[in-house]
Amino acid sequence: ACEHGRERSQCKECGGASICIHQRKRSRCKECGGASICTHGRERAKCKECGGASICTHGRERAKCKECGGASICAHGRIRSTCKECGGASICTHGRRRSQCKECGGASICAHGRERSTCKECGGASICIHGRRRSQCKECGGASICIHGRRRSTCKDC
8 A cells, every 4th residue: 555545556746657657557547548448448348339247138237127136226216326225335425416516515516516527616527618609609519409500419510
């Protein structure tokens, strides 16, 4: 263990061998071409096209498949960690997702009381250099924008 209480090879602060230049786990970094990333740019085990080990016969993630009785599914037929009735680990005492609860100071909430990834002041990952949602920015060619320069989901031509 390192001085930060982590395994040295996986510690970002120590520059561990398992951490790439993008500050991600080397094996899972798409930019570095990590071993866990398939030719489709997805996590190999979860890729339906590659027939990943985590994919069941129904074409779903095995642990989340209701038909397969996946371990992540509770008795109510919901994802166990987010089921309020089961008292899932991701649910706080206020009945909200723990990471998104402002009262609990969830990890997804920034100092401005907004969702960290969409906060312009914090420079959230979902905000582009133009100050817009990255996926919806025409100038950045966001994933929600089609070749006609319209929102993909409402484009008649698409």
